[in-house]
Amino acid sequence: MAAQKGRAGLAGTVALVLLLSSCGAFQARTDKSLEDLTPEQIYKQGEYTLETGKPEDAAETFSEVERLYPYSVWAKRALIMQAFAFHRARDYENSRATAQRYLDFYPAEDDAAYAQYLLALSYYDQIDEVGRDQGLTFQALQALREVIEKYPDSEYASSAILKFDLAFDHLAAKEMEIGRYYLRRGHHLAAINRFRVVVEEFQTTTQTPEALHRLVEAYLSLGLTAEAQTAGAILAYNYRSSEWYDDTYTLLARRNLQAQAKGDNWLRKIYRQMVKGEWL
Numbered sequence: 001m002a003a004q005k006g007r008a009g010l011a012g013t014v015a016l017v018l019l020l021s022s023c024g025a026f027q028a029r030t031d032k033s034l035e036d037l038t039p040e041q042i043y044k045q046g047e048y049t050l051e052t053g054k055p056e057d058a059a060e061t062f063s064e065v066e067r068l069y070p071y072s073v074w075a076k077r078a079l080i081m082q083a084f085a086f087h088r089a090r091d092y093e094n095s096r097a098t099a100q101r102y103l104d105f106y107p108a109e110d111d112a113a114y115a116q117y118l119l120a121l122s123y124y125d126q127i128d129e130v131g132r133d134q135g136l137t138f139q140a141l142q143a144l145r146e147v148i149e150k151y152p153d154s155e156y157a158s159s160a161i162l163k164f165d166l167a168f169d170h171l172a173a174k175e176m177e178i179g180r181y182y183l184r185r186g187h188h189l190a191a192i193n194r195f196r197v198v199v200e201e202f203q204t205t206t207q208t209p210e211a212l213h214r215l216v217e218a219y220l221s222l223g224l225t226a227e228a229q230t231a232g233a234i235l236a237y238n239y240r241s242s243e244w245y246d247d248t249y250t251l252l253a254r255r256n257l258q259a260q261a262k263g264d265n266w267l268r269k270i271y272r273q274m275v276k277g278e279w280l
Helices: 002-036 039-053 056-069 073-088 092-106 112-124 136-148 157-184 187-202 207-221 225-238 244-254 266-278
Strands: none
Touching: 002 056, 039 056, 039 073, 039 187, 056 073, 073 112, 092 112, 092 225, 092 244, 112 136, 136 157, 157 187, 157 207, 187 207, 187 266, 207 225, 207 244, 225 266
8 A cells, every 4th residue: 555655646746747848838838939930920820819809918029029139020019018908908108118218219209109008008097986096197197198299190190189088077077076175064154165176277178067067066156246146147148058057057156156267366367267268
């Protein structure tokens, strides 16, 4: 019985050694086979790997083109594909670094616009939630602006403009989130400061109508009727069809107030700009 166990243990050990050696031999054959391939063949292998749903492996394969044939036209193509593969794998840091490397090496090439777009996406695709770090949003806006300004005629410019607007709206939404938090807790001045940022700096976003309504709420709570009426006037003139206009009208009517520009305050300046068109 002991002899049988000994033979079984020996057989298992031999099998393990053979398995490990075969794995090493397979790896050696794989590495050698890549070195024996042309850059085009390695590139196409990377494409196939990407199509079969293995972006991490594809990125590694594309990197081999650059390593083995660094000055070939295929190395240039593989570099941009490597950035794309990293992005597909949601490895945004490596995607961004690879895209930047492409821009450093080939700034005048046609794919430079796409490299800049990928770089911007590496930030943008991480800002899908309002609660995330707003630093990513600012970086996305900066990178998207680069696409819009440097490559206005590229096929990526229109998409960059759309994403820029969405990212800009995202920043405004964050201000609104904080402002609502303060308002719910009765910190009216702190809330007003947040809503003011939206009205002054993010006028083109979808957050502006609500910001104006919340300003009416906050100012009425403080008894500052002139400011409340002026905020209501801006809302009535520019966003009468929004849901926030009806709520604002109701709030003012309860106090026998009308939506009209009153007093000499910061909202009166906004009123002159947005309603009268007086920007100077």
